[in-house]
Amino acid sequence: MEMNYLAVIAAAVSAFVLGGLWYGPLFGKAWQKAAGVSDEPAQSGSPAIIFGGSLILSLVAAFVFAMFLGPAPELNFALGAGASAGLCWVAAAIGIIYLFERRPLSHFLINGGYVTLQFTLYGLILGLWH
Numbered sequence: 001m002e003m004n005y006l007a008v009i010a011a012a013v014s015a016f017v018l019g020g021l022w023y024g025p026l027f028g029k030a031w032q033k034a035a036g037v038s039d040e041p042a043q044s045g046s047p048a049i050i051f052g053g054s055l056i057l058s059l060v061a062a063f064v065f066a067m068f069l070g071p072a073p074e075l076n077f078a079l080g081a082g083a084s085a086g087l088c089w090v091a092a093a094i095g096i097i098y099l100f101e102r103r104p105l106s107h108f109l110i111n112g113g114y115v116t117l118q119f120t121l122y123g124l125i126l127g128l129w130h
Contacts, residue, residue, distance in 0.1 A: 002071040003063075007129040011062035011122040016055050018121060022114045034107035058118075065122045075127035082123025086116035 023031055032038060065085065069078055091112035098108045 001067060003066055004071070004126070004130050007126050008059070008062045008066050010129065011066070011125040012055065012058040014121045014125060015058040015062070015118045018117060019054065019114065022110075022117075027110045030106060031110045034104045034110060061118075062122050062126075065119065066126050069123070069126055072130040073123075073127050075124075078123035078127025079120060080123070082119040082121070082126075083116060085123075086119030087112070090115040090119065 037043060069081060094111055095108055
């Protein structure tokens, strides 16, 4: 299958950058409270595993989404597919889990908003760059 690997890498990096902003200055404190996590050393985990794993998983998601869109998707289709995949597949699946885990609505809105924008960015980049 024909694929623009540079666009896939750019899409993955865009999700990584978005995550830094989303879970940092934009919603970081609210997310930590809703998720029950802190910056305490005992709870913080290995940054190499967290950030390295996040980048690898972003690459996987961007690659598979690029396969779904095909080699030269029209921009409107790619944007719509990205927003739909983020909101209606990923965020909806997260929402089901959060309902059973009885997590706060704020936690769902923060994480669901992130994945919706993440896949919309994938669509934007992959729809423009082919």
